[in-house]
Amino acid sequence: MAVVGAGMAAARFAQQLAEHGADAEVTLYGGEPVGPYNRALVADVLTGLHRPADLALPTGEARVRTGNEVVALDVAGRTLRLADGSEEPYDELVLATGANPVLPPLRGLFGPRGGLRPGLHALRSLADCARIAADAATARRAVVIGGGVLGVSAARALAACGLPVEIVHQGPHLLERHLDEQAAAAVRDTLAGLGVTTYAGNRARALDGAELDGAELDGAGRVAGVRLASGYRLDADLVVLACGVRPRTGLAHGAGLPVRYGVQVDDTLACAPHTYALGDCAEHRGITHGLAAPAWEQADVLAARLSGADPGARFTGTRTLARLSAGPVQYAAFGEHAAGPGVDVLRLGDATRGTYKKLLLRGDRLLGGVLVGDLGTAGTLGRAWLDDRPAGPDPLSLLVAPPAYAVRQ
Numbered sequence: 001m002a003v004v005g006a007g008m009a010a011a012r013f014a015q016q017l018a019e020h021g022a023d024a025e026v027t028l029y030g031g032e033p034v035g036p037y038n039r040a041l042v043a044d045v046l047t048g049l050h051r052p053a054d055l056a057l058p059t060g061e062a063r064v065r066t067g068n069e070v071v072a073l074d075v076a077g078r079t080l081r082l083a084d085g086s087e088e089p090y091d092e093l094v095l096a097t098g099a100n101p102v103l104p105p106l107r108g109l110f111g112p113r114g115g116l117r118p119g120l121h122a123l124r125s126l127a128d129c130a131r132i133a134a135d136a137a138t139a140r141r142a143v144v145i146g147g148g149v150l151g152v153s154a155a156r157a158l159a160a161c162g163l164p165v166e167i168v169h170q171g172p173h174l175l176e177r178h179l180d181e182q183a184a185a186a187v188r189d190t191l192a193g194l195g196v197t198t199y200a201g202n203r204a205r206a207l208d209g210a211e212l213d214g215a216e217l218d219g220a221g222r223v224a225g226v227r228l229a230s231g232y233r234l235d236a237d238l239v240v241l242a243c244g245v246r247p248r249t250g251l252a253h254g255a256g257l258p259v260r261y262g263v264q265v266d267d268t269l270a271c272a273p274h275t276y277a278l279g280d281c282a283e284h285r286g287i288t289h290g291l292a293a294p295a296w297e298q299a300d301v302l303a304a305r306l307s308g309a310d311p312g313a314r315f316t317g318t319r320t321l322a323r324l325s326a327g328p329v330q331y332a333a334f335g336e337h338a339a340g341p342g343v344d345v346l347r348l349g350d351a352t353r354g355t356y357k358k359l360l361l362r363g364d365r366l367l368g369g370v371l372v373g374d375l376g377t378a379g380t381l382g383r384a385w386l387d388d389r390p391a392g393p394d395p396l397s398l399l400v401a402p403p404a405y406a407v408r409q
Ligand SMILES: Cc1cc2nc3c(=O)[nH]c(=O)nc-3n(C[C@H](O)[C@H](O)[C@H](O)COP(=O)(O)OP(=O)(O)OC[C@H]3O[C@@H](n4cnc5c(N)ncnc54)[C@H](O)[C@@H]3O)c2cc1C
Pocket: 004, 005, 006, 007, 008, 009, 010, 029, 030, 031, 032, 038, 039, 040, 041, 042, 043, 068, 069, 070, 071, 096, 097, 098, 099, 123, 124, 125, 150, 153, 248, 251, 278, 279, 280, 281, 290, 291, 292, 293, 295, 323, 324
């Protein structure tokens, strides 16, 4: 069995196959120089909290071939071709190729040789992280373009490196996909305490050092600043792009597999006979998740099917809890954000402690919730929401009390 990509979904799949005692020979083909690691923690390699080796993920009995990209698939002949020219046969193929960072259409993005301009980075891999750390050692000011979860964790990590950081965010407030305005304000204030300034409702237009008006402004070609659509200019010699990700589908597309936004899979995670897709590269019922938890759920389903442990297992979608825990910058959010008819809203805010909590309820059912700055009850709340359990007679206690099981332990 061949797995293309040796990332988080691939590792979980291989590990689960081993758990089920599958006797298949499994090979993970990874383009990165290292084996699978927990990508969600790479920003904490930048802060120094983790060493790269700490992030390594187990892969069961699988063989892992790193540093050798799969460049072509022959799905009819069931062979794959590697960058070194070798060809390998397979009986079942799993695509777990992940996603690529989105590069926004900014003037001055690319250097003279076509790569990203010096000083400009995306944050996706440990290699990105090493390049950013090397630049951060001599940089004076950083700008992060994008104020979603990636941008916020990158900004916080750069601040932990001792740099003043500015976030330019096109949306109305930080993290608008997960947080309401008040919750986002609590995150913004926590970031401000770390030396991170946020410019929401602002669009980056160009990078200085670019050939603006036909003239190379920065002789070295290195990024020197970010120009905003408002006309403002932010000085920066280190810029991180955090403008979302796009499923990595080139290989699947080239092989004639069904690709819309991601590789289209059904509830069995199949996209063609003997061919499956998982994780960030997969589109299931029109949704690409871009998060670790759904990638792992998909890996569990496919491993159960292909190992024979549960040949009828299906992935029918998932409800995800968004969560960020980056030093003092912490939030968890699930379900709906906006109140409507018949919806009760409970809110608790403490500006001094930088905490904000909100619950949405219809009757005694949790519709959604947000916690910022204190995630003490996030697990209990998240489980109650996922299981659609009643909130009980005193829902406010879900925001303030420690979980009952924790008290008993
Ligand atoms: C900085 C950062 C923070 C994040 N934080 C969170 C978080 O807090 N919570 C959360 O749920 N998610 C988070 N994520 C998202 C999470 O990391 C992804 O959802 C998860 O990694 C998806 O797993 P995957 O295996 O599908 O993709 P990946 O982990 O990206 O693995 C794909 C692998 O396939 C390789 N590959 C691609 N094409 C080929 C090829 N042709 N040949 C060989 N190898 C190939 C890639 O190089 C890569 O190593 C974060 C991501 C980043 C970058």
